[in-house]
Ligand SMILES: Nc1ncnc2c1ncn2[C@@H]1O[C@H](COP(=O)(O)OP(=O)(O)OP(=O)(O)O)[C@@H](O)[C@H]1O
């Protein structure tokens with residue numbers, strides 16, 4: 001493997017300020033390679049969510065350049081944003097499931113927006129729900145599910161169209177430890193299939209257990225970074 | 236083709252789901268469109284009926300030129316020829332005093348008994364002048380009447396021209412009111428519809444935002460919303476048509492006399508199918524444009 005393989009995500013001197021004089025991110029330089037599994041840690045308010053939002057163009061950088069899948073996410077026009085987002089799966093901190101739709105419909109959404117034929121949607125949704133152990137829940141509504149199940153639905157939606165990048169924001173936020181590790185294993189498995197996975201978390205159990213790349217943010221700056229190659233496996 | 240169908244079906248499904256998820260807002264939009272269209276439609280119905288009376292009248296537009304008492308019967312043909320040479324005249328028929336009396340007798344029916352006592356025929360001879368089709372309007376009629384007035388031997392002209400002009404003014408007034416009212420109500424309906432759709436969008440804000448977050452294009456998010464507007468418009472105009480028809484059935488019998496004054500012998504008619512479709516189209520247009528307004532004012536990124 002040589003370095004001609006372009007990074008899937010590259011941030012170059014990126015700063016983000018929501019309000020004048022206060023920086024949520026400051027001069028961040030980071031690159032993430034294909035198939036990489038990276039954990040983003042740091043105290044509350046460090047800028048983890050902001051970093052993820054910049055990558056899927058939900059926010060715009062105030063300074064610097066962000067290259068995502070060969071596109072400049074910091075300059076992307078409104079019309080080009082959808083096509084970038086279709087290649088990125090996002091697990092949101094608050095799940096963002098549609099309460100009035102069934103589990104199946106929630107997951108299908110990610111395929112429908114791309115115009116996937118109905119039959120294929122059904123097959124792929126069923127396959128991913130089965131993989132995540134949710135096949136019996138597919139006609140349930142999210143609010144009738146447990147927190148862990150809801151989280152798995154969110155992961156299913158993020159993974160169903162086999163994205164090149166998976167972003168997860170505190171995916172184990174309010175789950176007990178055992179469930180947290182179960183969820184993290186599902187997410188880590190995506191990296192083994194070649195997806196670039198970036199997980200924001202301040203769960204120390206996860207940080208201890210999972211190796212790979214650890215990036216620590218504080219006050220919007222990268223304060224430490226190290227890799228434990230063996231951790232890639234996540235077990 | 237299959238793809239297109241699938242897309243249409245899923246589009247309709249999400250539009251219907253959208254409508255049912257905010258039933259109050261949708262109901263308000265439908266009722267607003269219906270009320271506006273009922274008011275505008277009532278004017279259109281009146282104008283349409285008056286218009287058809289004019290058409291009817293135009294078909295039988297005949298000018299009667301009454302000849303002076305001192306004109307001898309031998310000169311009638313020459314006068315008729317003269318009238319024929321006037322521009323806009325199609326044909327001229329001479330009506331002798333005897334023929335006139337006969338027509339009168341037939342016309343008044345049982346009242347003819349009144350005529351028994353008459354020692355001599357009081358009716359003058361006349362020329363019955365039919366106009367060319369292109370002159371069968373108030374303006375065309377005016378031109379012909381003016382030329383005829385210059386002819387010798389003609390005592391008086393009966394053309395109904397003033398009546399036609401007055402009627403046309405009334406029709407223009409009804410139309411103008413209808414158009415003015417339509418513009419005002421249409422605009423009001425547009426605002427209300429766009430606001431209700433905006434409210435409906437706000438109540439589904441999370442869902443619409445999520446669509447954008449998973450990479451839905453603007454048209455994917457917008458198309459069901461436009462369809463929702465169109466469906467509200469279609470439902471509103473269907474409701475308006477039903478109400479207008481009901482109103483038509485209820486009101487017409489009660490106002491027979493007034494309507495007869497306004498419409499002559501013509502019995503009032505409801506909208507033709509094409510006019511119904513036009514009304515529906517107007518409702519759908521209001522709904523779609525209202526949604527477009529709402530979409531333009533709310534951005535989901
Ligand atoms: N939409 C916003 N408007 C204004 N300020 C914001 C906004 N989002 C985040 N911030 C600010 O930016 C900083 C970084 O926030 P961010 O959400 O990225 O932190 P975080 O590391 O994800 O924190 P947490 O662990 O609590 O989720 C914080 O100071 C926060 O107040």
Ligand SMILES: [Mg+2]
Pocket residue numbers: 048049050093169
């Ligand atoms: Mg956060």
